[in-house]
Amino acid sequence: MEILEEKKNKNRPYEPILEGIPDWPVYQLSKNRKEFVELVTRKSIERIKLLRPTRKQLIDELEATVYREQNRIKRNRWRVDPTDDARFWSGIKNQLIELSPKTEEDVLVVEDELLLKIVHRYANEIAGNFKPNSYRFTREVVKFWFQRLLNGARVKKFGAFFRNQYTLRDKIQIVGKVKMLRSLAKKGTVVMVPTHFSNLDSILIGWVIHSLGLPAFIYGAGLNLFNIKIFAYFMNSLGAYKVDRRKKNLPYLETLKMYSNLAIQKGAHSLFFPGGTRSRSGLIEKQLKLGLLSTAIEAQRNLYQETREGEVRKIFVVPVTLNYNFVLEAPDMIEDYLQVKGQDKYFPEQDKYGSVQLLRFLFKFFTKGSNISVSIGPGLDVMGNYVDAEGNSLDAQGRIIDTKDYFVSNGNITEDKQREDEYTRMLSHKIVTEYHRINRVFASHVAAFVAFEMWQKKFPKLDLFSLLRLPEEELELDYSEFRQVFKRVRKKIYELKDNGKVHHATHLKGKVDQVIKLGIENVGIFHLKRPLLKNKKGNIITNDLSVLYYYHNRLVGYDLEQYV
């Protein structure tokens, strides 16, 4: 039975790589917040004028922006929105209307003034505000309570609440290229790009960064999270900058990208979830959002252009996967996904959960054996080449490449937007491949995958939606049959691992019956309706096929279906 348990993490905690918070780039950034916002504003305006070179195009763009902003204010207001929002935008609108009878020269002046006003407002809104004191405070609070919870729940003795027998690191395993990440964070600027399955990810990854001894990262957090005051306080203090998904106008998007670009250039380690939002289907991200990703490439090119040879800070992209047995939001997200995908083919049942469930989850998380693992991928340069611990980019044969050369044309570093768009696409493909490679397979993933695929095979004529509508009583898998397929798929996963295509948790290697038991117990462990269960006959049944489908999706993309 020992073999099923993850090895207890005996590593000592990592020393911080930078001693004092004042040395952290993120601190420097917020200390000089005002200057930085000015810089972002100036550069964004340059960029916007480049994209909309004629007066007419720019005016059209401004008009569209005002129209959209006023629409947003009318339709979709949030608590976090500034109170003068409506006034500001109607002011801009009036100024735009007054423009038409004016002379060309006057128009140019007003136009510049308007653009400045808008972009400056955006830059100010986006900019984060890192405060060392609240950072320290937050960190300690989180650590203290997590540890109390963990010990209180695990060791069922009076007084255990105050013991430090278990730490969070026993619960959350960090595996992969940790040493490399630490070394790269000293050598250059790290852009961390994790997969995104749950709202817990932000908290989890924040804890991981801290516990690896890395300085705080800046990261783009959805503005909606700032609606909640306590959250806003913590987020602000952690160096988050705000991303408002409602705003899709060009000045906003360019300002946002410029903010990220310049922060990376200033050496602030950054984090963003390139999938955009949480994966609704449970699939590992296949399509990444290219906007923020492109800022890493652009920042690197800018650094090569503006820094002297030999002093250029390199940017390293580090993919990270978060591996769960259980995703709190799974039932809601898969409903969303199926609704969009199937449109009218699918009739969702309404079954919402409240905040009581959240607490229940937290308690159960600390009491029951459901672990989380975080896989740190190898460092990449902005072109997706692997780098060594020194930060040198390597080609497939292990020869050193000068990343600068990707931006060189005819002997000079040149700016070419289309080229960099293509590079961004290439980088995103590489990140997706890495996600699949470093993904850590749990017994629960395999159990979900095998069960769902077997049911799919039993009803070959049904499409996904008809299958999901089958009454659960009709779904029963003979245990010995299930066991056989499970074994076969597990063997294939071993093979994939040997070929460097995936990783798996050590617990997957135990005796097959025990691994299956562990898997079934852990699939979506805290859902009210369990996706997988054993019935009295010992056969496999489900109480919620859609949620099972969600967990099954984690292993899609490895061509394992053919072995079921």
Added chain:
Amino acid sequence: MTLSSMSEKPVGVIGAGNFGTVIANILALNRKVLLYARDPLVADHINHKRENRGYIIHEHVEATNDLAKLATACDVIFPMVPSPHFRTMMKQLSPNLHPYHILIHGTKGFDISLPPGETIESIPKLTRQQVKTMSEVIQEESVVVRVGCLAGPNLAKELAQRQPGATVVASHFNEVIQIGKRLLRNDRFQVYENNDIVGVEIAGVLKNIIAIASGALSGLGYGENAKGLLISRGAVEMVYLGRALGGDLKAFLGVAGIGDLVTTCNSPMSRNFTVGYRLAKGEKLDTILADMAEVAEGINTVRIAKKCADHYKIRALITDRLYRVLFEGMTVEEALEFLMRYPLNVDIDFI
């Protein structure tokens, strides 16, 4: 030609075959050219006699036998090497390449990597994992990412005579397309742009299949109606196969698709056409191959396309029948009879 363009770095061409030589001459109208020949004797011959394979060599062309020298001297390189040698050439070239290099190839063929001991026929399935286009080979073997290809109705002989002609330069990078255009274009040679490089490459390869079929029809003594039928249905088959292999429809309708297809199906000099022609006259494949100096690219393409069509479940009737004629002893007449009787009557169903 302006002085400034001549003072820039020379352009490299790898491969001094018919096409390589002619492209070097075309490039020489705009820039200095370094032409690589694998055989040092050929390089010497070009430099001293100013002639190769019957083509007069332009004064701006210098031949070399040194790949490293070529890679150092040139930022833009045009590999024009037959597909069976392409990967080997790339492996040799690769250590001298940097990410600032731009490669625009003109090779029409697939690269196949099979496990040791396997053949196209013996492996259970052939997928895009094993079948690569030349641009993919370049990216696998080197750090070069700015890759392009040129394809189109480009018979070397006609180009050399400065007859009007056109080509497509395809790349994901506008930069590469523009450089290719600037270097290749002249008053007798039009250059079109396409950003679907894989589609253009695949179109250039698949048309070889139809070229064999065209030769076969000709060998049976049939005229223009039959050829029109073949070309139009052949184009449809290319679209089906091409899409399964990752190309976009547009590439097949353009200069590199229909353009090249019509030219190849009408050029009795081409090797593919000759194979088809002699098959129809009743000769066996072995005898035909025995007295051909170079392998007709189309024969391999038929094997690959047939296997891929099986795997991706594509209806590719012409390819399938041609495969039987080439390798399973079916006669050309039988194949034709099958095609004429096939109950398929939707003209176009992919737009």
